Amino acid sequence: MAVKIRLARRGRKKAATYDIVVADARAPRDGRFIEKLGTYNPQTNPATINYDADRAFYWMMTGAQPTDTVRAMLSYRGVLYRRHLQLGVDKGAITQEVADERFNAWKEEKDAKIEGKRTGLVDAKATAKQAAFAAETKVKEARSEAQRQKAAALLAANTPAPAAEEATEAPAEEAAPEAAE
Numbered sequence: 001m002a003v004k005i006r007l008a009r010r011g012r013k014k015a016a017t018y019d020i021v022v023a024d025a026r027a028p029r030d031g032r033f034i035e036k037l038g039t040y041n042p043q044t045n046p047a048t049i050n051y052d053a054d055r056a057f058y059w060m061m062t063g064a065q066p067t068d069t070v071r072a073m074l075s076y077r078g079v080l081y082r083r084h085l086q087l088g089v090d091k092g093a094i095t096q097e098v099a100d101e102r103f104n105a106w107k108e109e110k111d112a113k114i115e116g117k118r119t120g121l122v123d124a125k126a127t128a129k130q131a132a133f134a135a136e137t138k139v140k141e142a143r144s145e146a147q148r149q150k151a152a153a154l155l156a157a158n159t160p161a162p163a164a165e166e167a168t169e170a171p172a173e174e175a176a177p178e179a180a181e
Contacts, residue, residue, distance in 0.1 A: 002026075005059055005066040005074075007040060008033065017041045020051050020070060022059050035059075040073065046117055049073050057082055078107055 002025040007018040009030055018040040023033035037059075038051025056079045060066070066074055074080050085099035 003034065003059070003062075003064040005037070005056065005064050005070050007067070007069060015043060017043070020056075020073070022064055025065075045121060046114065049077060051077070053077065053079060053082075057086075061086065078103065078110060081106060 003022060004025045005020065005022050006029075008021045008023075009016055009018055011017040020037040020040055021033035022035045022037060023031075027033065035055065037056050038049070040050075041048040051073075056074060060074070060079060060083045071080070082103050085094070085103055088094045089096050089099050
């Protein structure tokens with residue numbers, strides 16, 4: 001019986017999550033499986049991968065073949081590297097302590113990279129939010145200034161200038177003495 005480590009789709013339409021399962025290669029994608037190893041959620045950034053690393057390692061060592069997507073996930077989380085080191089131990093090229101030491105060093109480095117990516121995404125999101133707020137404030141101030149100028153122009157048009165009133169009164173006074181003559 002050929003055994004595969006693959007994804008089984010779960011979740012609703014356009015919001016898929018996946019189970020990482022060990023199944024017979026002849027079984028349907030979402031059908032019968034031997035063991036559920038964990039879950040994969042591609043909707044988050046970075047994608048969330050939760051699985052039992054020891055069981056995945058066990059199945060890899062017993063000959064289960066991962067699909068391309070699952071192979072990438074297992075490589076990303078270190079199961080394939082651990083398998084590589086274990087094969088070296090089995091052949092006698094290195095000792096178990098050296099293999100464990102190399103794997104732990106790699107794991108710490110990888111976890112630091114993942115955490116750096118998470119904090120970088122959070123910082124980028126906060127910076128983008130601040131930039132959007134600054135742009136919105138600038139637009140708001142420009143609109144407010146335009147409204148002030150419009151109101152000032154309307155007020156100036158509604159109130160006549162004092163020089164214009166004197167000019168209209170003076171000819172009326174001059175017109176009255178001429179009419180009396």
